[in-house]
Amino acid sequence: MRLRIGPRHLEIGRLEIVRREIVCQQAVELVTDYLEGTLPRAARRRFEKHLAACPHCTEYLAQIRATIRLAGSVTPGDLTPQMQDEFIALFRSWQSDPGEGEQDRR
Amino acid sequence: MTGEGRPKLSAVDHDADAELLDRLRAGDEQAFVMLVCRYRDSMLRLAAGYVPSRAVAEEVVQDTWVGVLRGLSGFEGRSSVRTWLFRILVNRARTAGARERRAVAVSEVGPAVDPARFDQTGHWAVPPERWIEEADDRLVAAKMAHRVRSAIEDLPGRQREVVTLRDVEGLSSDEVCSVLEITEANQRVLLHRGRSRVRQVLETEFGRA
Numbered sequence: 001m002r003l004r005i006g007p008r009h010l011e012i013g014r015l016e017i018v019r020r021e022i023v024c025q026q027a028v029e030l031v032t033d034y035l036e037g038t039l040p041r042a043a044r045r046r047f048e049k050h051l052a053a054c055p056h057c058t059e060y061l062a063q064i065r066a067t068i069r070l071a072g073s074v075t076p077g078d079l080t081p082q083m084q085d086e087f088i089a090l091f092r093s094w095q096s097d098p099g100e101g102e103q104d105r106r
Numbered sequence: 107m108t109g110e111g112r113p114k115l116s117a118v119d120h121d122a123d124a125e126l127l128d129r130l131r132a133g134d135e136q137a138f139v140m141l142v143c144r145y146r147d148s149m150l151r152l153a154a155g156y157v158p159s160r161a162v163a164e165e166v167v168q169d170t171w172v173g174v175l176r177g178l179s180g181f182e183g184r185s186s187v188r189t190w191l192f193r194i195l196v197n198r199a200r201t202a203g204a205r206e207r208r209a210v211a212v213s214e215v216g217p218a219v220d221p222a223r224f225d226q227t228g229h230w231a232v233p234p235e236r237w238i239e240e241a242d243d244r245l246v247a248a249k250m251a252h253r254v255r256s257a258i259e260d261l262p263g264r265q266r267e268v269v270t271l272r273d274v275e276g277l278s279s280d281e282v283c284s285v286l287e288i289t290e291a292n293q294r295v296l297l298h299r300g301r302s303r304v305r306q307v308l309e310t311e312f313g314r315a
Binding site: 023024026029032033038054056057059060062063066067068070071072090092095098 | 133135138139142146168171172175176179217218219221224227228229230233234236237238241247250251254255258269273274276279294297298301302304305308309
């Protein structure tokens, strides 16, 4: 996914000035890093600069955010009394016979 | 930073988990029921991604709790209770899923957006169709949420795991890495692919050019 951001390097002595403008196709690949807060500062600035000028990519980012919100919109339910009984039975049978300890130490 | 999404479990909730676990160790069966209640829905959703039916998912969850009880004395609290529970679940669900589900070789890599939608200079030729506004209608929003859930289930295995844990269950990226035993970078790539694909499904079904 990591598209290299089209580099046009201008070498001036030992100082390297990198002129990099993000285009849309690259911007959409940076969205997750941006939301995760893992974009390096310079890349983050370029990304935000692109967004400010590009309504389509702004919309795209909003859609990714909306997608995340929708994924998280769940309504939790409770155990029915019958399920509660089942789990209490499970617990009691474990208490009377704890079995082998599993190697899930963390 | 844990990114976008629903509010994450706070430190208080982690404390509550740890307290329930202590009580459980002391033999308090109500604490067990409360812990089961807290995680039942999450576990069922997560398990459902690996196995073909609700019934099998229920079995996986049941089996997970047996494993939790057996592993209780060995849990040292180095990870959060939630991470520990999910790791046990994922291991069991993978085993059950390997039996039940045919292995699908779907590529986990590829661009976030179909390259055909950009022109030669990399600018949008076919910009994103709008659909967010449609979610103002609660009925449509419910439909979208439902569609998102099924789109996540259709993702290739690793992407499905990461997107479910992060965006449906609200785990942090650290927790997801710990549950799935993957690197941070790998987690991000999978999350990126998965979210991109789910967004595309929404655009295709609800978008207005």
